[in-house]
Amino acid sequence: SLCPSIYYRAIKPNDLDRLEQIHRDIFPIKYESEFFQSVVNGVDIISWAAVDRSRPDDHSDELIGFITAKFVLAKDSELADGFCLAQIDDLVHYDSSKGEETLIYILTLGVVETYRNRGIARSLISEVINYASGLSVCRGVYLHVIAHNNAAICLYKRLMFRCVRRLHGFYLIKRQHFDAFLFVYFINGS
């Protein structure tokens, strides 16, 4: 087969089916259709896709990886002491004129199995960090990861995210609780 030629672009409405399919295939958590609608329409969510341009025509623009994220209000006091969990799930509409400090919360990140270990997840995270770094009001990028997901944990450590908390029973999957780690990447002098 041809040498992959990975390209990063915005997620579009016609990515909907493929985006849902990959989420179903690789995550243990079920995401609602409202979530996917928000992603593909760019409503309150920012996202990037990876595609392989070297694939045959009808697949050359098909998602092979993605990252989705949202803005969350940051408060100085909570940042000084890690995070206040009551605050970080509040979705905020980004408005730089308000001068409010924000964080970016990564919701989902995935690469289809056959394209793993080629630096695609690293590039997708870089897209988010570069974007966040360009916003003077953005203090950092953070996320949750289930405690047994070694690949993802290695990835975030490698990319200089800092693990700031272990949250007991954070995820409920098939009536079983699992711990999560909270990872943060601080930017703009935070």
Ligand code: ACO
């Ligand atoms: N084991 C150990 N380290 C790994 C692994 C692994 N399996 N995969 C990635 N890494 C680390 C390595 O340090 C690697 O850098 P290096 O090759 O220079 O050593 C670095 O991460 C970058 O790896 P990438 O090639 O960019 O990662 P990839 O494109 O393979 O995607 C991902 C990694 C997203 C975790 C992929 O395995 C995946 O989609 N898994 C299933 C879904 C998932 O777990 N998503 C993250 C959940 S958390 C969340 O969504 C917020």
